[in-house]
Amino acid sequence: MPIIVVEVMPKAEILDPQGKAVVGALDRLGKSKFGAVRIGKRFELTVDGPVDDALLAEVRELAEDMLANTVIEDVVSVHEALPVSVAGETH
Amino acid sequence: MPIIVVEVMPKAEILDPQGKAVVGALDRLGKSKFGAVRIGKRFELTVDGPVDDALLAEVRELAEDMLANTVIEDVVSVHEALPVSVAGETH
Amino acid sequence: MRIGVITFPGSLDDRDAARAITIAGAEPVALWHGDHDLHDVDAVVLPGGFSYGDYLRAGAIASHAPIMAEVIEAAGRGIPVLGICNGFQMLAEARLLPGAHTRNAHQQFIRRDQRLIVENATTAWTNEFAAGEEIVIPLKNADGRFVADDETITRIEGNGQVVFRYAGLNPNGSMNDIAGISNERGNVVGLMPHPEHATEPGFGPDMPDAMRSGTDGLRFFTSAMASLIARA
């Protein structure tokens, strides 16, 4: 069944304590090349029908409405998942 | 500065109560077309150098090692972020 | 007898663990996450709390702390190591114990006086209990749900590595009602409930006979002391 992916990230100007903690941990591991880390959410919604523009628009609305807290988060992407074999690759 | 995105999802066989709660909420909204929802994490790592295969491999290792706990999670993707204008689109 | 308690940034129950060790009759030794030094302690406690806010995953960042290398080495030598709550999560993240922890099934932080069955009374931290004994230990966590793959579950059940099971109610959805486990050797034990909060009358869990009177947690520490004497 097709999967729609919704990506939500904390707003840029909002403190992201999680990302901060990870940057600190990376620093301690000697990986200070990573200057900033932000941690958001990735939703996978399984749908039983075909994915078309109307459905994507509906999901985006849902995402703004319910999946994300738009006071502090942005919905950065709503798209159909690529077939697993591609998505799993590192490039 | 370039951003590397790491996507982590709970393993399929692990119960995802948060995802289940979202399905329940969707059902109550009359959106029962979504059969399953899983919630994972999306990391954005800002790097100051160029992104090449070696760096992506290093990040994948880091992801398996620390960003994800591979007992319960899979690293589903490690890739350079698309330019904002594209990533932000709904399709 | 000297039992170390490691403080990580975000450790909360470190002083409580030290107090419990004192009440049990041993000497608590404060250890610091950033050191590569266990100060020759005879046993180690990883206390509860929210190390690094548990922002990545509970215990994940702390499991990479410098002192964890020493803990892993010492555990290999067989010294008793106890991980309480966040400490249990760190031991799992550090792969000293199998499995992992996820968000509680009901998704809330929960604090309650929890009944437990002692399943294995032979480990370094449980030898003063009787197998099958029921005890009451306060529980408080948000990410306490123990999970592992089928093969791991079968293995730890078969080896007697399940040390505690929730009784009466599984408060977080842990697989097989598992509240605490040990490594194969039995010197490393981790559990979600907090034995250090059941060591002083008046400040422990409510018991049927009197308010706040539970002290079942004391025997965790006296067990470690007994096992150290037996080893010596």
Next chain:
Amino acid sequence: MTTPIAVADTVSNAAATPEKEQPYAALGLKEDEYLKIREILGRRPTSGELAMYSVMWSEHCSYKSSKNYLRQFGTKVSPKMTKNLMVGMGENAGVVDVGEGWAVTFKIESHNHPSYIEPFQGAATGVGGIVRDIISMGARPVAVMDALRFGAIDHPDTARVVHGVVSGISFYGNCLGLPNIGGETYFDSVYQGNPLVNALAVGVLRHEDLHLANARGVGNVVVLFGARTGGDGIGGASILASDSFSAGGPTKRPAVQVGDPFAEKVLIECCLELFAKKLVEGIQDLGAAGISCATSELASNGDGGMFIELERVLLRDPNLTAEEILMSESQERMMAVVTPEKLEGFLAVTAKWDVETSVLGHVTDTGRLIINWHGEEIVNVEPRTVAIDGPVYDRPVAYPGWLDALRADTAAGLARPTTGDDLRAQFLALLGSPNLADKTWLTNQYDKYVMGNTALSFPDDGGMVRVDEESGLGFAVATDANGRYCQLDPYRGAQLALAEAFRNVAATGATPVAISDCLNFGSPENPEVMWQFGQAVEGLADGCLALEIPVTGGNVSFYNQTGDVPIHPTPVVAMLGVIKDVATRIPSGWQDEGNNIYLLGVTRHELDGSAWAGTIHDHLGGVPPLVDFDAEQRLAGLIAAGGEQSLVASAHDLADGGLGQALAEAVMRFGIGARVWLTEIMERDGVDAATALFSESTARMLVSVPREDDVRFQGLCEGRNYPVLRIGVTDNSGTLEVQDLFTVSLDQLRGTHRATLSDAFGPVIGQ
């Protein structure tokens, strides 16, 4: 992108361009306030100065509408009230000497408005803010509490707010490692669009560890440490920024702040190590108005001058303008004054805890607070004019036109039940009503164990914490307020809150010694609200004088209203008590069967404004119960003595819901049943059964006494001349039997009590 550096508004620029229009109104300043600023400075303010004055002269920071009233807390005092007060009102939190070289500091503060916009983060940062006040006194925070008011339990928006607020408090407090030891939770539609989230924190310190917020010692350095400064809570600054920040427009300003309890936990440990090593001269937390507040207050309370280089502030968002940095309310930051020779030691400690630190400037004797931005002077003010000598208003006051009619509409005409069945039904309706229902759904999410010193917490009447592990010395705290009573009579309502908090603390066996208060009201620009406020403050001040208990500090929250409709006046009183040895603490429920049950105090016809009138008849009107501080004091003394001599096995105060509710709670606490009779109450006090069960007369408590201590207990009551009646016996029946009227099983009591919140908000794990 061009930086704002080049275009910052400097002092010399301000002097040269007196006519430049400034957006003072958009920053919340009135014209006369703006003109006052110009007069103080002898020129127009720079945009940085305007930023500082506008936030510091806001209602929230300047107390401009309330100051004239709050003075009473300082004038209506007796010598006894100040004797043990080490630090009184005006500092970050009051400090009370509790003996044995120990002191306790505590304060309650509101975070109402942010908690409506973003309940989780609003409530979380509310806890964070009050805890920093406690740290800044030199104390180790040891407990938190939360006094909450939500809209109607069945309103569609209430669950959102409740879930967010409770998980925010739970998240922040638990992660900080502070036990939550109590609070209150009420539901009323008057709070629908304006919930109240009042957070309280308590800290303990040795006398010699007391620290104050002042910048003394010329040449001492001023250090900012903790979280980086971001664009949090600076909505107004965008207006300033937009005229000084040309390229690219202002950055986006978040409406809410995100709390980082881990950062605060580390900050606590870091501060305590700094204190222990004596590396700090003065210290101030950064709360509302951020750096504007910290610099101006530290300077005003010290030698009067300070020099700051603002570009040294470590930023989370490099695009912030100077004005935004001055106004930012980013959480988890502190400012300290350090002698130069101790700076190295200071930095070593902050480095150990991974706490980012920057030296911003130093203390001067110029009498001016001077702030530079990349070498240019952007602020040059006398700090007092910002921090202390802000505007003060005598707002118009008007007796509410509706009040006489409301007070005339008493509960006397409401139908009262007479049969056992009707009494039983109403008793159960009250037990399951949202305000009297079990709050385990919330309190289950709070850690009460951490630190290992919690002697009492929910569901007992007050929270109690051990201070000294050797001697058992401890403190107790309870918070109370009844908005319904305050609506009927704000003077008496405030006194009722005081009396109830006093009684709740006394019920634990502790001796009440001091209060902090959080005064939640509607708009001060509404003369009726201002009248309510004046009445409440007067009532509180008079009550404190009568009890000889000082007000150590608190917080005023105005503008709590939905549209034009103000909330009920809600002055929350937090009472601190002291107990010599927490081992003698008294629980609120019956612990053993075969004990005698006594009712202390008299029951009057006092159903106006009661939970009974509200729940059964949806009625609010009349005159609230009498307050008798003398009786409250005698009752408290009696319980303290009874506790010390171990005569009372339990004590539970009577308040909302009256005797019926107290009986139910005493049974449910440990599952011990009871048989009670109302006949003697009815006879002695001349009341009917419904009044005996549901009246909310004050100065009453329900106690249980082991049989063998009966004679001594009665002697104690007689000796103190306190009205007492034996009204029942505890048993193992598993029921509450009110003789000749009704019987309810423990299961039904618990079922009714527990169902309400779980039906509304989700299951309670383990029930």
